[in-house]
Amino acid sequence: MAFEPKEVQKELKYEELRIYSDEELNNYTEEELKDFKIKHDIPMCEDLESGPWPSFVADAKREALHRRKLADDRMLIERDVVEDLLGQLELSFEHGETHWKHGGIVGVFGYGGGVIGRYSDLQDQFPSIAHFHTMRVNQPASKFYTSDYLRSICDLWEYRGSGMMNMHGSTGDIIFLGTFTEQLEPIFFELGHKLQQDLGGSGSNLRTPSCCIGKARCEWSCIDTQDMCYELTHYYQDELHRPAFPYKFKFKFDGCPNCCVASIARADMSYIGTWRDEIRIDHEAVRAYMGGEIAPNGGAHAGKDWGKFDVQKEVIDLCPTKCMGMEDGKLVIDNKECTRCMHCINVMPRALRPGTDTGVSILFGAKAPILEGAQMSLLTIPFIKCDPPYDNIKENVIEPIWDWWMEEGKNRERLGELIQRQGIKKLLEVLNIPPMPQMVREPRSNPYIFWKKEDVPGDWDRDINDYRSRHKR
Amino acid sequence: MDDLKQAILDFAESSKKTKFYFKDIQNAAQKVYPDANKRDIKKAATALVNEEKLVYFSTGSTTMYGLKGRGQTEDY
Incomplete structure (x- = not known):
């Protein structure tokens, strides 16, 4: 079915929406990053960088360096917001308790969700994160983006927020992490009027589908x-x-x-x-799987030799309701017993397909x-x-x-x-x-x-x- | 609608609490107007938020309503 939008869809062009120049976006070198130290001592946070996985601490330090090198008038909240965030996190590890206050009265006019108020309880020590409100942005269905769209929201958030975001929250939203109360309405305006983008759900609401x-x-x-x-x-x-x-x-x-x-x-x-109705069977293709002409599981698990594909062992015997079998060399399915586990379809996608009703x-x-x-x-x-x-x-x-x-x-x-x-x-x-x-x-x-x-x-x-x-x- | 709004405000002002679940508002409004349905009560509460008499309080997972100026404020 062709997509029928409920309003005219704008074509977003980064060249028209961009806030930062290429030089500003690429304003530090890897050499500078190696020598970079944030203003707080954060040994426990830095320990997280030593594991086998990419670390948010490493990403946050990149962002901190990037903000250090931007001009004063190119950010509307404090430049060291990321540094203070890491500083407070280190202290929370040390104290074994959080330093965020829980909840608050923040939002955008007319909305009871989409913005989650967060405040530091150590505002004198970490003034740049005195406010650190989160905004939820309703992701497009299936998370299809254009790079123009992603670059535009990244610029907006760098300019009016911390520059840190979370792709994606468990409900699916794009999560903007950390801004001050006075930036909420301008961000909402830019999202709604320029980027044709709504906030997502939070609180006692329907959450972003x-x-x-x-x-x-x-x-x-x-x-x-x-x-x-x-x-x-x-x-x-x-x-x-x-x-x-x-x-x-x-x-x-x-x-x-x-x-x-x-x-x-x-x-x-x-x-x-x-x-x-019934699972559609292409008997020719079943034979091709059994004969080794088509790789099972769409070619997955190919890194090791698991032996010849055995339809009895790998499909029929694994059917949870035992509704499949071979009769005269042909695969048969007792569809009324099928519990829709998808296993047989996953293993032989070219031979078996879901029904049409x-x-x-x-x-x-x-x-x-x-x-x-x-x-x-x-x-x-x-x-x-x-x-x-x-x-x-x-x-x-x-x-x-x-x-x-x-x-x-x-x-x-x-x-x-x-x-x-x-x-x-x-x-x-x-x-x-x-x-x-x-x-x-x-x-x-x-x-x-x-x-x-x-x-x-x-x-x-x-x-x-x-x-x-x-x-x- | 105005009656419902007044019933909500009366409840909010007389309560010792500074934050209320929607359910508390619904029960209070239905005590005065037993036939009021919850969608109308929600509309009245939303109108009071738009008139800046009530405010939303959100923890992120749960949302509550409060009387503007009482309890926690934006200057938190």
Whole structure:
């Protein structure tokens, strides 16, 4: 489907938007960097540079040197912001506790998210980071950028912020690290009016929706994840920017069950592309894999000789539901038993492809371990068609869930915790769907689904006193 | 809308706390106007923020509302 933007898209040109000249951007040599010392003594931070991985300390020192060599009027916050940041970090290591104050009243006009207030509690010692507010910038779907765009935001942040950024935060946003309160509105203006760019979500809001690369580059994608992410981001602008939820809420969109953005582990509402017809099989290609003419796994794991490809051992025996086999030299799949694990498709991508009757599975309640420990999301809607503008999902899934959570959720309670507290039965009532076999891992093992008398033909009689005579409390 | 805004302000001014969850605001408004729905309460709270009578307080993970000038301020 061709992309249909909701507003005219500007073509951003770095030559028009740039703030710094090439000389300013390349204003130090590697020799100078070797001899460079920041103004604080930071042995513990520098120890982090000695490990095998690239270190943020090394990057921060580059930035500190770069800012030292810029002219005074080429930065609107203090030049030694990076040096003070490292100085405070060193002290935090020494003291074993943070020196950031928690939260604050900062934001841009009309928005309740996107800016996170941070203040140092050692402002006399580290005046350049007295304020160190973070801004979240809503990433483009699938994180496709032009270099003009990236260079332009880097210049803006060097000029009005610390120059340090984080690509990307766990929700996916571009994170601008550290600026003063008086720079927030000008940055927001520049982002909105010149770069056609919005802030992302933070706080008790809908967080910036995030999606996999989808149909843009991946032939397994069963849904247009970018379109869905874009549509829901625009449709739920109010929920993104004006907080009224009990706590954070995340949407993530995966095009297939490979789950490349890990929506199943990280989103309160995970959308995972799937199909309800049959896996497409190209028998010629299966034979080519078996004969060694096509490398399995798309040629991955080629650095070592793993022996000849064995379809029985490497595909059929590994099927979690044992729904595959060979009959008369042909691969057969019992599709109704397929659990969409993607393993066979991943191993033989030219032979096997997802079906063509596609839609999404919707799962609820994943979260990181704050209250009850980490939780994966719960498969609740095994299949729903997924076509723009997604009204069936907005009206029948998203909004009833939000209404329930906003009504019943306690302060700082995630959706997954509410489901745990009130039960899956209640979740199904809210969504007006029946219990389905796909919701349980195996028969009779799920303790959450209880039948009502009216659901069971013939009803039943139950005498609680009789039960208690045999089962003490 | 004006009634809801007033109910929110009355609650904010009478409370001993300086910061409130949206849920606290919702419960207070629904005590006065039991039929008020949460979307309207949210709109009233947003309008009060735009009028600079309420402010948002955010830790980054959670957002709360506060009465402007009470408790923590921008000069923090």
